[in-house]
Amino acid sequence: xxxxxxxxxxxxxxxxxxxxxxxxxxxxxxxxxxxxxxxxxxxxxxxxxxxxxxxxxxxxxxxxxxxxxxxxxxxxxxxxxxxxxxxxxxxxxxxxxxxxxxxxxxxxxxxxxxxxxxxxxxxxxx
Numbered sequence: 251x252x253x254x255x256x257x258x259x260x261x262x263x264x265x266x267x268x269x270x271x272x273x274x275x276x277x278x279x280x281x282x283x284x285x286x287x288x289x290x291x292x293x294x295x296x297x298x299x300x301x302x303x304x305x306x307x308x309x310x311x312x313x314x315x316x317x318x319x320x321x322x323x324x325x326x327x328x329x330x331x332x333x334x335x336x337x338x339x340x341x342x343x344x345x346x347x348x349x350x351x352x353x354x355x356x357x358x359x360x361x362x363x364x365x366x367x368x369x370x371x372x373x374x375x376x
Contacts, residue, residue: 252325259318266311273304 252322255318255322255325259315259322262311262315262318266308266315269304269307269311273308
């Protein structure tokens with residue numbers, strides 16, 4: 251369901267961008283540079299009807315965009331309470347190879363010095 255609504259939101263955003271760019275600007279914006287008042291949408295439907303249709307389409311696409319964005323935001327909220335990393339540290343630990351300090355905490359470094367490893371015995375030559 252989430253993927254379907256996200257796809258609809260992307261398609262609506264693309265349609266909204268196209269509808270806005272097709273509108274004739276009052277100051278001679280992008281629509282004027284591609285023909286202005288004599289663009290193909292105006293010659294097909296007339297100047298008055300194209301403005302009304304594109305204006306209504308931009309309002310509808312904008313409203314649908316906001317509605318879908320709000321619904322998707324509500325769907326993406328977490329339903330579970332986030333857990334803290336500190337909660338996992340206070341849980342009883344499993345057996346570890348490191349010695350346990352008197353306070354019960356595991357030290358970062360071993361408490362006892364370990365004897366250095368003996369070098370391997372040389373192999374006898376035959």
